[in-house]
Amino acid sequence: MTGQAGPAAPRSGGHRGAGSPFAGSFVALLVALLPALLMLSAPGAGAAGTRAADAKPAVTLSEQQAGKGGEITVKGTGWRPNTLLMMLICGQSTQDRGVIGGTNSCANAEGRAVTTDTKGAFRKKMPVAEPPVPCPCVVHVAAVTGEQTTVDAVFVVAGHPLAALPKETAGGRLAVLATTRLEGESGILTWFGAPPARQLVLTVGNLGSAPVKDPVFEVGTAHGVFAPQWEEQQWRGTIGSGRKAQIKLPVELTAGAHGDYQVSLRYGGKVLAEQPWGVGRPWGVTLFWILLCLVVPAAVFRIGMAVVDKVRPRSSRAQGRAWRHHPRRGTGKSTKAPKTSKTAKPRRGPGAAEDPAAVPPDGPAATTAALPWFTPDSAPSENRPTTKGHS
Structure with a gap:
């Protein structure tokens, strides 16, 4: 009995584990239904993704034809x-070939x-204008x-001439x-603002x-994040099939251009x-303006000072001139009285004795010079008697 009871337990446990096949079937059913669930949700998401991928820039016009001056x-x-x-409204252009002459058209x-x-x-109104070249014309929208x-x-510009497009080279x-x-x-002129030029x-x-x-090539120059401005340049020569050639095309920027260009x-x-093309700043122009701000x-x-000197009163000008010519202010000369002349002394040797009689007397009388309008004999004196005699 005891030996039979032992095997009974495994059978009981096996009966409890009989739910595992059911769970596995449920998981398999979910796996089978998963593609269906994805397909139910896929059309909406797929359509949105397709629309996002296929969304291309498009332009529509309120009118297909209008005359100059319209809108x-x-x-x-x-x-x-x-x-x-x-x-822009451009001529000599089609949807297939685009603007043939670039922005010049x-x-x-x-x-x-x-x-x-x-x-x-976006939505924007624009005036109708005639392009510089004949139609067919388009409304050209560019980023x-x-x-x-x-x-x-x-777009058709009413009244504008129509001409055939140039033939394509096939x-x-x-x-x-x-x-x-x-x-x-x-060169040095570019440093002062001349147009920078190179050869491509x-x-x-x-x-x-x-x-x-x-x-005919198109050379474009772009500054920063802006779109390039294209200019047509024709290279003279023939390049045969399977041949190669070196091409040199001039490139020139506007005057005073500087910064990073493409x-x-x-x-x-x-x-x-x-x-890429890095153009240096024209520092000569900056130096010119600095000098101009100092000189002007x-x-x-x-x-202004010359005008003020001319229009002020005459007395003020005379006083100003007298002040400028004053010995102390104007000329800067000394105001000391000139020294009186003395009798020249004869030169003596180093051993010669000095004559006492030749030494001029000291005192104020010796240094005072006679006035030019009086001679020593005619000078007035207080001790000289008058002509009237004694009183």
């Missing part, structure tokens, strides 16, 4: 929050700036700060093969199947190279 409203969505944008004076809100949207982003919306494809560098040095040197190769003749090279709408007040003071 349109530009709306935008999908931009980066709190970003400064520039809106836009009505820059009538452009408008706008900042996006926290959601990346000024941060990453360069541009969007073009087709078959050629340029790429930078060597390190880009800036050559040149600043790079080696490009034609990776296409057709030669590239006289390619020089970019673009061809066919694609940025080929970027090169001194000159004004002297002119």
Whole structure:
């Protein structure tokens, strides 16, 4: 009996542990339902993520056509929050090719700036102006700060001439093969505010199947966080298929420019190279202004003193001149009376005896000189009798 009671306990414990398969089945059921739960919640999250990933900057216009002097409203969505944008009406431009001539093809004076809100949207009115080149035209919206982003919306300027776009060069494809560098040095004139100038040197190769003749590059200069200002420059020459060539393009900044700049090279709408450029401060201009602030007040003071001297009364001027020519104040000469002349003494040798008779008498009578209008004989005397005789 005792030996049979022993095995009974394990069977009892095994019966209590019979719930483990049930628990395992429950866990397996949860694992099987987990993908379904994820799929139930995935559409909303997936759609939001897709919308966030696919959100691209977009621009819409209140009117597709307007004449010069009119006004349109530009709306935008999908931009980066709190970003400064520039809106321009540009000619010789399409949505596919963009602004062919850069900002030189836009009505820059009538452009408008706008900042996006926290959601990346904006709404701004801008006047309609005629660009300097013929249409087709677009409303060009570009980010000024941060990453360069541009969007073009087709727009028709009523009454503005229309011309065909320049032909695209097909078959050629340029790429930078060597390190880009800036050559040149600043002269003494740059130290006084002259425009800094350099040469952008790079080696490009034609990776296409057709030669590239006289390619037109765009050189842009950007200061700080601002977007680059592009300028077209044509390189004269032909780069055959599979060939390379060294290209040198001039780069010049505005007068008095200083700080950190970024020089970019673009061809066919694609940025080929970027090169930083640190420009020193023109200290000569600062020195000039410091000297000007010192010289001008001194000159004004002297002119003012001369005017005051001319307009004050004549008596005051005469008194001032007398004061300036006073022996003590003006000339600084001594006021002592001149010494009377004495009889020149003959020079004697070191051993010669001194003649007592030649020594002038001491006392006031010996040092007093006779007045020029009296001679010793005609000088009046108190002891001389008068002509009237004794009284």
